[in-house]
Amino acid sequence: MYTQSKIDIVIEQIKSQIANQRFVVGARLPSVRRLAQDLNFSISTVVEAYARLVTEGVLEARAGSGFYVKGQMQAKKIAEHHVQYDREINPLWISRQSLDANEETLKPGCGWLPPEWMPESSLRKALKHAAKSSLKMLVEYPVPHGHMGLRQWIARKNNQYEIQVEPSQILITDSGTQSIDLIFRVHLKAGDVILVDDPCYFNFQALIQAHRLQAIAIPFTTQGPDIESFEQALQYQPKLYLTNSGIHNPTGATLSVQRAYQVAKLADQANLLIVEDDIFSEFEYVPAPRYSTLMGLGRVIQIGSFSKTLTASLRCGYIVSNSQDIEKYIDLKIATNFSSGHLNAEIVFAALMDSQYLKHIESLKKKLNTSMGLCIQRLRQLRIEPVLIPKAGIFLWCKLPSEIDAAELSRRCLKRGLILAPGHAFSQSEGAKHLMRFNVAQCMNPQIFEIIAQVMDTFSFDHEKPNSEMLTNNNETQSN
């Protein structure tokens, strides 16, 4: 890593890529020739580096097949299955791909709306408004809880869900993800067991890995988590259950009242904290049941942000909790981030207060409704079938024809500038192999379906191939 020979550089780089899951256990490394090209090093340098890594037990050489990442499975249920399953599509794969994507890339796999769908005028007005705000607002830190007006707005929104919240029970953070991170750091330690939905938002898995937690994935049904699996999982003394309230990511399912009540009872018995990620609430026509409505904020913590309906470019999220825990989150936030942005929050608040904002949300729902219908039609023409028809939201969770592997389809589509969200990024269950999440708002361009159709056709031809290992090799060569 420091004053290094070229060989050390290669070794360090591979180790770091293993460390941050770029290469997971069992993954095949690039061919010597390929890596030497990419790094512009000599073949002998790479050979020597690979050889040393084999001696160190980091890699193993398989005769005639190449070098593979050795090493024991991690303690994480999700990571384990994941690793057994697919070697490239790890929890960070879609995030990195989508964030790295350029203007031209088509992103039906990403989790946000196209820019043209966002409330441009409200944002521009909010920025002009901010330019005139008080000097204190322009340059000073906010109070530890964060922007008061924004906390009042969040409190009012919660009151609509019949959740009684005071602004003092709300902490403004820099993102919904940061909110979960703070909650994990306050309530959990490495090795703790938590429950997540199967499937769940892939970045939950990245968070779980970052915190070295053990996650048990509870099958998610059209009614909510499968209650028998949920009850069985309690024997592992989970500390916390992380889920979406309102609209579930990736399935688009909504919790039923009965299921919410069953989960609530079990959570109370097992002294289980519930973290409700409320990030898609603005898309709901009728608010779905929420654990916080049912149980209050004793053991339920609500998090959210404004990245889906307002902007992802100004970081602003929040935590709603009981006042005692909020104090802990605040102290940790000061220690690890010092403060949230006051001006960010002021701009977000001004945009929310803009008369256009509510109209924007209404038209957004209509547009989503239309594109949802259109997307379903186009997918069915490709024999891609929604697992369920969501009541609202941006996601369609779909089943591919049985011969199509979602991860492989995603890899091939990526080479044609199309980013998909394959099932394994959300679930390690066998079935996920043939599942795919589509963001209907990002599916308006018909080209997307043409590319998917063309790439799907290449699969029939694979069937003559002896095994899929061969396939990936061929594939790799084609891509050179």
Next chain:
Amino acid sequence: MYTQSKIDIVIEQIKSQIANQRFVVGARLPSVRRLAQDLNFSISTVVEAYARLVTEGVLEARAGSGFYVKGQMQAKKIAEHHVQYDREINPLWISRQSLDANEETLKPGCGWLPPEWMPESSLRKALKHAAKSSLKMLVEYPVPHGHMGLRQWIARKNNQYEIQVEPSQILITDSGTQSIDLIFRVHLKAGDVILVDDPCYFNFQALIQAHRLQAIAIPFTTQGPDIESFEQALQYQPKLYLTNSGIHNPTGATLSVQRAYQVAKLADQANLLIVEDDIFSEFEYVPAPRYSTLMGLGRVIQIGSFSKTLTASLRCGYIVSNSQDIEKYIDLKIATNFSSGHLNAEIVFAALMDSQYLKHIESLKKKLNTSMGLCIQRLRQLRIEPVLIPKAGIFLWCKLPSEIDAAELSRRCLKRGLILAPGHAFSQSEGAKHLMRFNVAQCMNPQIFEIIAQVMDTFSFDHEKPNSEMLTNNNETQSN
């Protein structure tokens, strides 16, 4: 914490306050009467709660003296000393006090400039500019590394220090503190040993506690860290040394070239990472030596932000490192925060590009120079003597008359609306008892020195008191 009796509420609250260091080990709890008043509960409720906490071994009752926090010292060198030393001034004390402060509060203890000293016009212009920026900029996530223009600005600034940096070696974060947090999370695990300066920025201690690290405090001299102590500390195999480059917080000292070279040699031998917090660099007249200049970015990681010279209200910081580590920070940032703010960065960048900004920095330095001289005069009239005269920056590290305890002075001044920064927030050494950090930019109001003088006078009278424990009790009663 959940469906609770009043007794449980009291118990939970005390436990959480112990957990988040509001009450440290050895600390005396409020009197039963006092807490009953504050919570508006009955005395018997509080008595019962205290009794149960004694049974649980959380508290211990000392006859005629009250209830104290029991429990073993933490593994943290800093925390230990800290705990032995003072029971209210913990690392978060000044942060919370300063952030909670209202308009009227005088803040010579805080770490930032008064609003009037900040580049108001550049910021307002930057916001108007942002209001006209592209839709993509308004609503979309930036690339994983963050805002390109800002990274180029940071690279240019580093090149002035003869540090060769590419934008790909820079990650935009949400704050300087978050930068350190990400670095700690990538390179350290709970229990690891790190080196810090004695004294050091109090929030470093909060970070160390949040990460459950063991910190060894190396005495800081006018030349830099005491090299013998530094060498001795290496026997504990520290992983990392966290320090300020440029102007040191709280002492205002600057590293000498010889000392930088000595530390660099030791760091290379011991395979020690160095994190340079460069947050005060804009205040320098002549750049002080930097480890990154001397050693490059192999083992030195530079962090910074714009909160001191531009605004604290828009969160924006950065990490400068080698490209391999930057990849690790990016993956962790995506997992734990998803993204940094693009629009935040654009506004910061536009303000930095404003023709007024450089003029602002120049006039800032002049004003600081003047107020530094004035502040020294006024403090000397109170027999408060600077330990050294800094070359630049906003801090004066001063010695109080021997009879004045800095922590006690701070407590009493706080009651008169004056926030000070006592030595123990920065150091646990015996000497720190009589040391105090002053922010010269926040010392322009003569009232500050009148209040300090009046409060210092109350100390002579304390001398008749048998012991300081009595004192604090009295004091507590006075404050009712």
